[in-house]
Amino acid sequence: MVVIQFEQALSTLGVAPVETVGARFDPSVHQAIGGEESDEVSEDTVVAELQPGYRLHDRLLRPALVQVVHPRRGPSATAVPEV
Numbered sequence: 001m002v003v004i005q006f007e008q009a010l011s012t013l014g015v016a017p018v019e020t021v022g023a024r025f026d027p028s029v030h031q032a033i034g035g036e037e038s039d040e041v042s043e044d045t046v047v048a049e050l051q052p053g054y055r056l057h058d059r060l061l062r063p064a065l066v067q068v069v070h071p072r073r074g075p076s077a078t079a080v081p082e083v
Contacts, residue, residue, distance in 0.1 A: 018053035018064045020046050029053060031063040037072045045069050
């Protein structure tokens with residue numbers, strides 16, 4: 001009950017949580033702690049929130065600590081083709 005009242009008080013002052021899970025990774029509001037590769041995504045996507053981040057109106061108070069999924073990379077351009 002106290003936590004709910006505290007969150008309501010922050011909300012009335014303009015403090016809002018940063019959007020994380022399912023959002024595109026944005027280094028200006030997210031801090032990546034871990035990552036993995038996947039064929040299921042086309043861009044860097046947040047899959048887990050480890051610590052919430054908060055904004056005060058348009059100002060970032062604390063970045064969210066997140067885990068990110070990267071698209072799987074193909075063969076590197078510097079790889080030497082086999083003959």
